[in-house]
Amino acid sequence: MSHTLGVPPAELSDEDLLRELTHLHHTRNETFLHGSDDALAAHTRRTQELEADYVRRNPARHVDPERLRSGARDR
Numbered sequence: 001m002s003h004t005l006g007v008p009p010a011e012l013s014d015e016d017l018l019r020e021l022t023h024l025h026h027t028r029n030e031t032f033l034h035g036s037d038d039a040l041a042a043h044t045r046r047t048q049e050l051e052a053d054y055v056r057r058n059p060a061r062h063v064d065p066e067r068l069r070s071g072a073r074d075r
Contacts, residue, residue, distance in 0.1 A: 005046045009053035017057070021050050
């Protein structure tokens with residue numbers, strides 16, 4: 001059974017969503033290296049939920065051309 005950890009992403013303000021994403025990105029490596037399997041699964045699930053909501057809210061977000069496959073080929 002899947003469930004949301006914390007506040008559902010759609011209920012977060014844009015500021016709170018970015019704060020939560022920043023925190024998760026900062027804690028990812030520590031969770032990956034030292035967290036239990038359950039902790040890693042929960043971290044992954046929450047990150048995916050928040051990232052999906054961010055993309056939903058910002059469909060026209062700036063995409064750095066260097067981060068595209070063609071940009072990588074040009075390097």
